[in-house]
Amino acid sequence: MAKHVMSEVTVIGFGYPEARNLLTLLGAGIGPATLVALGATARDIVEPPDRTVAEVFAVAGDQLATDPNALAGLIEQLVGSSRVIVLGSAQASRDLAGALAVRRDAAPVWSVTEVRRTELGYECDRPGDGGHRRETYILPASGMAIILGRPSTKRLRTDAPTLPTVQEVTLPESARPGPSIATVAAQVAGGRSLTAARIVLAVGRGIGGPEHVPLFRDLADRLGAALGATRAVVDAGWLSFAHQIGQTGAWVAPEMYLGFGVSGAMQHLAGLGGARMIIAVNTDPEAPLCRLADVVVLADAVTVAERLVEQLGAVVPLPRIRQETM
Amino acid sequence: MSHRPRNPLTLLSVSTILVAVKPIRADHGAAWFLDDAAGVALEWAVRQRETARAARVVAVAAAPGSCAPSLRQALAVGADEAFVIRRPSDGDVRLTSRLLAAAAQHLGASLVACGYESMDRASGLAPAAIAAHLGWSIMARLREAELRDTRIVGLRDVGVATQQLSAVLPAVLSFTGGWIVPRFPKMGDLLRNRNRKVTEWRPDMIGASDACPPAARLIRTLPVPTRRSTTRVLGLEDGVDALLALVGNTGTADG
Numbered sequence: 124m125a126k127h128v129m130s131e132v133t134v135i136g137f138g139y140p141e142a143r144n145l146l147t148l149l150g151a152g153i154g155p156a157t158l159v160a161l162g163a164t165a166r167d168i169v170e171p172p173d174r175t176v177a178e179v180f181a182v183a184g185d186q187l188a189t190d191p192n193a194l195a196g197l198i199e200q201l202v203g204s205s206r207v208i209v210l211g212s213a214q215a216s217r218d219l220a221g222a223l224a225v226r227r228d229a230a231p232v233w234s235v236t237e238v239r240r241t242e243l244g245y246e247c248d249r250p251g252d253g254g255h256r257r258e259t260y261i262l263p264a265s266g267m268a269i270i271l272g273r274p275s276t277k278r279l280r281t282d283a284p285t286l287p288t289v290q291e292v293t294l295p296e297s298a299r300p301g302p303s304i305a306t307v308a309a310q311v312a313g314g315r316s317l318t319a320a321r322i323v324l325a326v327g328r329g330i331g332g333p334e335h336v337p338l339f340r341d342l343a344d345r346l347g348a349a350l351g352a353t354r355a356v357v358d359a360g361w362l363s364f365a366h367q368i369g370q371t372g373a374w375v376a377p378e379m380y381l382g383f384g385v386s387g388a389m390q391h392l393a394g395l396g397g398a399r400m401i402i403a404v405n406t407d408p409e410a411p412l413c414r415l416a417d418v419v420v421l422a423d424a425v426t427v428a429e430r431l432v433e434q435l436g437a438v439v440p441l442p443r444i445r446q447e448t449m
Numbered sequence: 450m451s452h453r454p455r456n457p458l459t460l461l462s463v464s465t466i467l468v469a470v471k472p473i474r475a476d477h478g479a480a481w482f483l484d485d486a487a488g489v490a491l492e493w494a495v496r497q498r499e500t501a502r503a504a505r506v507v508a509v510a511a512a513p514g515s516c517a518p519s520l521r522q523a524l525a526v527g528a529d530e531a532f533v534i535r536r537p538s539d540g541d542v543r544l545t546s547r548l549l550a551a552a553a554q555h556l557g558a559s560l561v562a563c564g565y566e567s568m569d570r571a572s573g574l575a576p577a578a579i580a581a582h583l584g585w586s587i588m589a590r591l592r593e594a595e596l597r598d599t600r601i602v603g604l605r606d607v608g609v610a611t612q613q614l615s616a617v618l619p620a621v622l623s624f625t626g627g628w629i630v631p632r633f634p635k636m637g638d639l640l641r642n643r644n645r646k647v648t649e650w651r652p653d654m655i656g657a658s659d660a661c662p663p664a665a666r667l668i669r670t671l672p673v674p675t676r677r678s679t680t681r682v683l684g685l686e687d688g689v690d691a692l693l694a695l696v697g698n699t700g701t702a703d704g
Contacts, residue, residue, distance in 0.1 A: 189614070191577050191587060214573075214590050214607075221577025221587075224543055231542055232665045233572040243668075251670060258670045263663035271572070303615045322696070346696055357627045358485070363606035364565075364590060364625035371486075371565070379695065402692065408682065418681045418695070420688030430689045 130157040130177045132238075133205040135198065135219070139163045139181075140319070141211050146174045148209060148272040152240030156209075159201055161194070164291060171286040179287055184294025189303070191215075195222035197294050207238060207245055207262065209270045212374055213318065220269045230263050233271035234374070236396070249273075254389075254396050273374045273397060317366070317373040320349035322381070323398070325368055326361075327353040327391075329384020329405060330424050333361040339383060342428050345435040351375065353391045369394040384424035387412025404428075483519050486564025488526075488631035489624045493594065494562050495527035496629075502596045505529045507556055511548040513538035517647040524642040525634035533649045540661035542574045549575075550582030551657035552650075559619035560601065565590050576623040586616040592628040 132153055136142025139160040149156060155177040160168060163181040172179075180201055184194075198219065202208055208223065210216040212233065224231050238247040244261055247270055251258040262268040317323060324343040326336065343350040351373070352366040368375055369391040376397025383404045385391065392411065395401065403416040404427050413419045420427055483491065497503040508523035508531040510516055520531035534548045553561050561583075563576045573589075580587035588594070591614070594603035602615045603622065652659040683691055 192581055192584065195581070212573075217573040218577040218587055218589055220572075221542070221546070221574035221579075222581040224574060225546065225578050225581035228543065228662050230662070230664050231572055231574055233574075246668070247665075250673070255673055256670050257673050259668055260665040261668045262665050266663065268665065354626075357625075360627045360630075362627075363592060363611075364627055365606035367625075381692070400695070402695070404688070413680070416680055418683065418688075418691060420683050420685070420692065422685035422688055426685065427689060427692070430685070431692060434689065434693055 129203045130155060130205055131240075132156040132207045132209065133159060133202040134176075134209045135159040135161065135216075136211055137161045137213065137215050139168050141213075143170075143172050145209050145211060145272050146172055146176070148235060148238055148270070149174065150237045150239030153238070157202070157205065159198070165289040168286065168289050176287060179289045180292050181289050182292045182294060191218040191222040192226075194219055194294060195226050197292065198223060199226060201292070202267075205267070207268050207270060209238065209272055211318075212271050212273060216271065220271055223267075224269055227267045229267035229269045231269045231271065232260055232262070234393075235270045235272050238270050238272075250393060250396050254392055273376065317349045317351055317368065317375050320375070321378045322346055322348035323351050323368070323375050323377040323379070324348040324381045324383065325351035325353065325385055325391075326356055326383050326424075327385035328355045328359070329386065329407075330356075330428075331384070333359070335425050335428075336361050338425065338428050338432065342432050342435075345432060346381075348381070349375075349377075353385055353388065355388075382412050382416075383428060385412050386410045387415060483522050483526075484564060485626060485631070486624070488564075489626055489629050490562040490564050490622070491523055491526055491528065492631040493624055493629050495632075497596060498527070498529075503560075507532065507558070509534065509549065509552045509556075511536045511545050511552075520647045521642045521645055522634060522639070524645055524647075525638040526632060531647050533647055534655065534657075535649055535651055537659055537661055539664070540659075541664040542572055542578050544659070544661050546575050546578030546582055548652055548655075548657050548659075550579050551652070551655045553579070553583060555655040560596075561585075561621045563621065563623045565623040565625050576621050580621040583619065583621070586620040587623075588614045588616055588620060589623045590625050591622055592625055594622055594624075 132149065134142055134145045134156050136145050142158050142160045155175045158172060158176045158179045159182060161182045164183055165181050168179060168181060210220050220231060223229055232247055234249040235247045236249060238245060244264055245268065246259055246261050248257050248259050324339060324346060326339050330339060340350055350366055351368040352362040354367055354369055354371065356362055357364050357367045367373065370393040372394055374394045379400045379402065380395055380398040381402045387410055401416045402418045403412045404420045404422065404424050405413055406421060406423055408419065408421055491508060494503065494506045498506050506528045508520055508528040510520060511534040513536055516533060520533060524531050534552060536544060536548055561579055565573060576589050577587045588601065588603050591603035591605050594601055599618055600615055601618060601620050602613065605612045605614060
């Protein structure tokens with residue numbers, strides 16, 4: 124491995140786009156960071172990051188997302204003496220953060236929207252009280268800290284950064300192999316990542332029942348939207364956990380969020396902090412989401428969805444997920 | 450005191466956060482109760498014992514106070530034994546995971562099942578941190594799992610696909626909701642367990658330190674200004690037209 128500079132902050136993303144997006148969390152007082160793109164090669168890194176970075180590593184390997192302990196061993200070498208490690212919030216990042224927190228005795232903070240350096244030390248912000256308050260934490264004066272950042276639509280304006288040389292690293296085989304992993308059911312062809320989607324269409328219990336889920340999946344396909352859900356819908360088994368938005372699910376930052384039959388429980392609203400425009404379709408004008416929304420359509424969610432599907436016209440039907448059983 | 454299982458499966462159902470933050474539920478008359486996420490893991494483990502894939506299920510909580518009622522609820526649902534590790538009220542996921550990993554070793558467990566979040570204030574790091582302490586495999590956010598001899602096989606939804614994971618035991622698992630539905634304890638089981646002893650451990654009794662490494666400290670909390678000053682309220686017809694116009698102005702390419 125090439126000898127590298129010791130940045131105070133290292134940003135680690137699963138894929139270069141996530142790593143690049145996480146740079147937007149870095150605020151005042153933070154110098155050039157080390158950027159680590161997991162599951163990427165130098166050929167994947169063609170666009171310069173939006174912020175000047177000290178160095179870029181591209182890490183390839185078969186067990187990046189399944190063996191966090193082995194990955195943490197390599198990351199420890201790459202981060203060197205960095206004080207702050209910034210990761211995303213997807214499962215693989217949380218697994219890696221858990222392993223690093225133990226191995227490096229690093230203090231974790233999650234749901235972070237900004238980290239900066241002041242005369243007091245490193246501070247970071249995160250939403251509290253369901254998004255009604257902003258909490259500021261100060262990181263321990265010594266030792267390492269791990270920040271789990273929320274996705275952001277924030278765009279940085281920088282002074283024409285250039286792309287530094289990308290150093291490629293390969294994850295060595297673990298002494299104790301982690302779980303094997305295989306894709307056993309192809310999801311809908313148009314299935315989109317919630318955290319990266321420009322439009323998110325979320326459904327709540329107000330859509331009436333699981334028999335209406337295909338309608339909203341169809342509408343999401345036609346809109347080019349990622350399909351999200353409230354915890355109540357997931358707990359009821361109408362959609363899988365991968366669709367859950369909120370405190371205990373995905374944190375989204377779309378240009379537009381459409382909530383159909385979503386009342387807006389605090390648990391769910393906590394995941395919407397990054398949405399630029401919120402639209403609520405609900406028959407109850409007093410629902411918390413309606414009070415937060417830019418646009419409220421006071422109507423039955425299913426009726427509105429049917430009208431929209433009708434108006435948007437036909438699209439090629441997409442294959443549906445097969446329900447795998449053990 | 451050593452607790453050796455008759456079978457290599459032991460469940461560690463930990464609900465520190467739930468125990469610490471859930472209010473008294475007057476309608477149940479209980480000051481503490483299990484959180485939903487831990488309930489899914491407990492249900493899965495009990496099913497393994499009921500189908501003879503496991504011999505013993507043990508519920509363990511690392512909590513700053515006595516939370517025996519919630520552990521008795523776990524016993525009523527089907528756990529064979531329950532323990533509380535008394536931990537300091539400060540400290541973060543590093544302390545929680547250290548104590549639970551020590552308990553797993555003390556009990557001779559070869560499988561730890563967790564809720565996917567909650568036990569450590571929703572960071573979602575605890576399962577991986579426990580696995581790191583133990584040097585075990587981690588299979589996180591499973592919707593279901595099956596023991597096959599010396600392996601554990603699980604399914605996980607990742608939004609764009611369903612993944613099958615397979616690992617050799619020992620391992621740490623975490624479960625999401627929606628697929629495995631926790632059972633309600635029967636009244637008879639609640640009554641039978643209402644005075645059952647829940648053993649409390651000090652960390653040193655299971656070979657663990659209760660030292661709390663420095664954690665991030667809250668220094669300020671400020672109200673966030675109201676997000677919206679005006680809201681357009683529309684009916685069905687106008688609403689559909691407005692949505693079509695708004696969607697048409699929003700690019701759909703994923704960022």
